[in-house]
Amino acid sequence: xxxxxxxxxxxxxxxxxxxxxxxxxxxxxxxxxxxxxxxxxxxxxxxxxxxxxxxxxxxxxxxxxxxxxxxxxxxxxxxxxxxxxxxxxxxxxxxxxxxxxxxxxxxxxxxxxxxxxxxxxxxxxxxxxxxxxxxxxxxxxxxxxxxxx
Numbered sequence: 001x002x003x004x005x006x007x008x009x010x011x012x013x014x015x016x017x018x019x020x021x022x023x024x025x026x027x028x029x030x031x032x033x034x035x036x037x038x039x040x041x042x043x044x045x046x047x048x049x050x051x052x053x054x055x056x057x058x059x060x061x062x063x064x065x066x067x068x069x070x071x072x073x074x075x076x077x078x079x080x081x082x083x084x085x086x087x088x089x090x091x092x093x094x095x096x097x098x099x100x101x102x103x104x105x106x107x108x109x110x111x112x113x114x115x116x117x118x119x120x121x122x123x124x125x126x127x128x129x130x131x132x133x134x135x136x137x138x139x140x141x142x143x144x145x146x147x148x149x
Contacts, residue, residue, distance in 0.1 A: 058066065
C-alpha cells in the first residue's frame, strides 16, 4: 500500500514556512542579490518586477503584505509540487515492486516451462520405446499365428 507523506506547513507571522526546505537560507539569497546589485550586475529580466509598477506608489507595509501574500502563494505551489513529487516517488516505488514481483514470477514460470519441456522429452522417449516394443510384440504375435496355422 502506498503512503503519501503530507508536507507540513507552519505559519509564522502570517507567512507559511515549509519545514522541508532544509539548507535554504533567505539571508544568503538576499546577500547574494545585494552583492550582484553592488557589482552592477542586474537581473536578466528587468521588466519582470515582483511588485507591479503600482507598487511603487504603495507604502512599505502594503508592499510587505503584498510580498508576504506572494510568498504564501509560492510556498503553496511548492508544497503542491513536493506533494506531487512524493506521490510520484511512491508510485514509482510501487511500480518497481510490481516489476520485481513480475520478474520473479516470470523467472519461476520459465523454470516450470523448462522442467515441463524436459518431462515432455522424457515421455516422448518412453513413448517411442513403448511403440518399438509394441511393434516387436506385434511381430511376435504374427509369427506365433503363422506357427499355429
